[in-house]
Amino acid sequence: MVATREKWEATSTLPRPATYEQMLEFFGIPPATPDALDANIAKKRRQWNHKSNSGNPAGRAKAAEVLKLIQNVSQAVKRGVLDDQGGGAEAEIPATVFETLEQLWRILSEYVFADEYDDALRVAREAVNRWHNADAASALAWVVTSVVNVSGFAHPQLLAEGLAAAEFAAREQPGEVRNWESTASLLLASSRPQDAAAAIDQADRATGGRATAMLYLLRTRAMATLKRPDEAMTAAVRAVTKAQPGVAAAIRSEATDILASWAASLLPVRSNADLTRYAELIGVAAWCAYGVPEAEDRVRPYRMWAINAGKRVFVGSDRMRSFLAVITGFISLPIHNYLRSQPAWQVFVEGMGKEVTAHFIIVAAPAYVQRIHNVNLGLAFGNS
């Protein structure tokens, strides 16, 4: 009875940050044309709304998350696009609702913390249109940064608008750290990590060395994107050491996520050099996670692999080993053990997809190994 479902309707994930093209693909454009955007958003939302009422609690939970993702992405692709009058949707608030900068920030904070981003954008743009100064630009940049950070997605026009405001504010008010945080954040969201790193360096100079934990966190992300591990780890450590007590847990958690995600992308380890880099990243991630239980839980299985992946596993014939040991009076035993053993990572990588051996089971059976490698090998123990 139901028309055949298209593949895009069932896709339930999107990378963060996602490009505008990826966001459109999420809604089936192409193959559909851009004017089908509203209809496709509704179609996808209807399907997942139906799934959110399935009899399977796990399915219901997943569908609820996907519905949230659909809402975020659909708002992102449509939000922030200015109409001919220079505003967004029809204004609901009178233009004179704020007179001072303090009032403006209070209103914007209330809107942002209530997730009313469209209203926040409208008010911030009203401020820019009225005042044409760095204060208003700083406020607009902050709102755009908040929108992007919460949803992880943004229309390129909105990004450009926010970035222009942030850069203007940073030029006019170089001592105001918030302006640099917005600039770096929006540069990262615009897939310009090199420029984000440069902006952070500039912020450090402009503020007389008062770069905040947040700026170092943004630097960590920029270096991770640029695949510069030493600089990423250094920035992560600085972010954690500079964090104020009220936000320390959040900074630690975020730094852990950045480094752990990077380390996870290096799996499966295929060389000793890979293992060294992986272990370094995880070591620093574990240090960042200290004292934050959920961050520690996240990094724990990766840490276990970092410890065990380099250990040598005997892969030769036990019979031959016994025979040689006996005929050589056990002198050959340690040499034979060493020559016929491999690091655990090698046993894992070379054993994947082949007939299961006892050595492979020793290495791959623990649940944490399969979980971090995203495989379910159905081995005899330790699996869920």
Place this chain on the structure above:
Amino acid sequence: MDRIFGIDLGTTNSVIAYTDPTAATEVIAGQDGNRIVPSVVYFGKDGSQLVGMSARQRAIIEPERVAMLFKRGMGEKSFLDNEAPFVVDGKTWSPEELSASVLKKLALMAQERFGEPVRKVVITVPAYFGDNERAATKSAGEIAGLEVVHIVNEPTAAAIAHGLDNASAGRILVFDLGGGTFDVTVMEVASDGSMKVLATGGDRRLGGMDFDNLILAKMIATARQGGLDVETEPWARQDAYGKAEALKKELSTLETASTSLTGSGRPLPFELTRAQFEKLIRDKVTATEDTTLYTLELAGLQPSDIGTVLMVGGSSRIPAFQKMLERVCGRPPLFSRNLDEDVARGAAMLAAKEGQDLDPRTALARMPKPVDVCSHGLGITALNDEMELRNFIMINAQTPVPVDDVADTFNTVDEGQNEVEIKLNEGDEEDLEFVKQLGKSTGSFGRGVPKGYPIKVTMSYDRAGMIEVNAYDGQTGTHMCKLKVPRPGNLSKAQVANAAALYRNTKVS
């Protein structure tokens, strides 16, 4: 001959009605004159229970001894949002037992009216309720000492009460938005008045109470800005919740409504406009629109194919939903004559048909009995051509019951495979993440067979709700395994019997 009563066992309110042999229907009132009984249970310290408005009033003072909204947990272990058990005085109360308290109260009201005990009932459930939830509802009846003659879909009952059981009705869309659940059903009325459900949809956690909570959240935020805290004291929060509900109801007819919040020892005025309320519930309205359109899609219909749109349930009074339906279906919806009582009236009319003393000259006597149908698809887990595990549906949703020996052939996937595992699922999706597994069984060929060897699977579903699946060697016809799954409920037979024994001695008023 025992009278058979019709009961609308709702999430927020319940109603009992009776249709006499002349087909006249009466909604039964309690001694306090109220025909609508809040589905709320208060547990007294002496072991007695209060059900209804008086229990609801106790929620302000002793919220920890009051249970409400338990219909949302039917067929599951808990009805609370955090999935914690509901415990009073060391005893855990299941949704079935709490529903039994409400049923017992309704039965007492009918007993007072007619002077004889109530033994047999027809109870309504949302159309999208699966077998688990229907079985749980039946268990609730048994615990209350009642014989549940039939479980009937709420939209069907509402349509019958509204007089839509005639051929001119054509295709009907029933939009039932109650206190706790939302139900959309697309039906077709044949020339003989028989009703066939084409598709159902709904949201088990969407109803008037969710709108109350949205207003409550706004109240709390406003109060906080005014230096008032309504959250720290349970009574203050409960009081605010009651006011939120009252505001919601006022905004169905007024453009602005106001009240005063209390907490921290002082009052604070609170005002809400209809526009502000509609902004608060915008996402919920969109969700109901999505469900409506999707259900039409499942039925293979366009909105323009619908002849009649019927709104049922108290929350249908909210203008935003009426406007949405008018926009989607291109016609103003009809309202159930009595939004709060029509489901019970329809249940009573169907209950009269189950009895045998209905006057044959009445239109009700001539109306065909609604056919029992499978509420959700039933399928088997197997690998598709891309070697992905999927749910293969063998009995589609809305198939009339009983269903005898529907058969399909599957194949082995490995060379030398010597056994097969049959997993039975309930749900309409192919993706296993969105179906519920009801049971499994393993059968052996007795030898290794080649890849692609046929396995014949048959499935049956009888009137008592028993699902039976058999697997056979596709070449030799040898029986390999059987899986029998009764309509599962959350409570076992022994648990139901124990609870029923407890309830025989429990005072409910």
